[in-house]
Amino acid sequence: MSKIIYILLSYGIQGLNILLNLIFIQRLSPILLGDIAIAKIWLQAFDYGHLGTRFALDRYLPITKAGQIQKGFLYISLAVLSIMTIILISIMLCIEKNNIIILIFVSIGICLSYMNIFKAYYRAKGNIKKVNQLIFNCYFFPLLLSVIGLYYSFKVFLFIYPISFILMFLFMIRTPLKNIKPKEISLKKSKNRKLIMLISMWNVSKLLLLHSVIMYLFLTIDRIFVDNYLGRESLGKYSVIMFVFASLFTVPSILTELIFPKIVYEVKNKRKIFFAKETAIVFSGTILAIIFTDIIMKWLLTYTEYSNLYDLMILCSLGIIPYSFTSIMYHIINALDLRKSLIISSTIILIFYSISLYLLNILNINNLESIILVKVVFSFILLIGYLLTIIIGIRRPINC
Structure with missing residues (x-):
């Protein structure tokens, strides 16, 4: 109970x-x-x-x-x-x-x-x-x-x-x-x-802490960039656009919490790394949540001064999709004891993400649409980083 x-x-x-x-x-x-x-x-x-x-x-x-x-x-x-x-x-x-x-x-x-x-x-x-x-x-x-x-x-x-x-x-x-x-x-x-x-x-906790901090920076550095280069008012509009992303970002991890013990067990004992059924469950649940929320927000935004931001909100919500895969991959990586490799790959991606945001300012492409597009693209690049971490490390023996 x-x-x-x-x-x-x-x-x-x-x-x-x-x-x-x-x-x-x-x-x-x-x-x-x-x-x-x-x-x-x-x-x-x-x-x-x-x-x-x-x-x-x-x-x-x-x-x-x-x-x-x-x-x-x-x-x-x-x-x-x-x-x-x-x-x-x-x-x-x-x-x-x-x-x-x-x-x-x-x-x-x-x-x-x-x-x-x-x-x-x-x-x-x-x-x-x-x-x-x-x-x-x-x-x-x-x-x-x-x-x-x-x-x-x-x-x-x-x-x-x-x-x-x-x-x-x-x-x-x-x-x-x-x-x-x-x-x-x-x-x-x-x-x-x-x-x-x-x-x-x-x-015993340094790797978990480092990964948590990296993900925290990955999810907040865009807001810091908008505030510094576009101003606090633009950041306010950006936070409206980010509403669906911020609200649904935890959905994949919540869905994965119900099945991750099985994933860890089968990786450790059966050397299984492909979970089609579990991935389909998390992916479909995430997609349904995105569609439902996007439909609701189209109606709700009509009662605010931010209805013109709806298209950008839909674009930003696409950035949640990669996390429906990485939420399962994260537990696979832990079971394979590849946390150090994950931290290295995530850090490299974070650095390139930061450079990309800075280049937008250098090239005078200072608009919210470009920043959101970069965010979505790097969400998928992060997914590729998780996938490569598993592929490169799969030949290592699994510590039981």
Whole structure:
């Protein structure tokens, strides 16, 4: 039952985020939408402040029975996140000055980054009930209040959004904070042990972290480019065009979550790398979601000032198609232990993607259509990179 609730909460949060963005599009000017687009980049950036230590909780806690050692891994992850949060806040304040919208979204990003560590901690211990409580109280409920506030006015939203997230987060972590004992976090007697734990956490999670950061940059660098070279108002229009892409980008991964254990098992034990049935399921589900959303948006955009952007929105939605294949290929690559090769190929593609965007400015081709076309093309190039990673590495022995 707890797993069903977890899935329902995940879909509920995604639905609320889509609704929130639809109201943004309906009511806000391009400049405000541009501010929100940049604010979301900063919000997401704080989720990487754990430097991989959060991923390590899933690796070590299930095989560690000693409660004090389990807490030790948690405290290290929280400490690393706290240090990186201070650094990221300092950088943000230097780049984005006196922008209340970005400050508000950053406060949400900080709350969610800490919540995700506690969520990973309880999930790794098998306490799904506690995980669901965290998700509901620290994410679903505050987000629901924020959507209701935005329905009334944007000013009400700006007040409710940070207050609800911060208060609910502090309410939920009050018990874990009370249980922290000074001797458990002291470095005087266990400095070497905590350093060893930190190094081991980095070693088991560094590849996953690097790949996550590369994908984060791959999905955000175009928005940074638009903001720097075309301005905040153009970024607002670009975020409208990107709505379908951003809303449906997670659909392939959600569909793959249901079948990836089978994929990993058959790659490891049967050396199977071609999954026609599974690929067809994910691909068809993604295509249906794109078609349905594009039809709905054609109607919804008529009630906004952005109806002229619909054709570009359809073009951008084509960039989701490659991810219906890479979502399965990613698990094949993991099972083949080709993560390093994937990081190298993805990094090379990211570099060429960045150069291509820069060349648009050099050649004075500064329009949203060209940027979207480059984005879609490189989404398919990323798919080719995944495919080549598998083909080149298939002859390597599989580590069981």
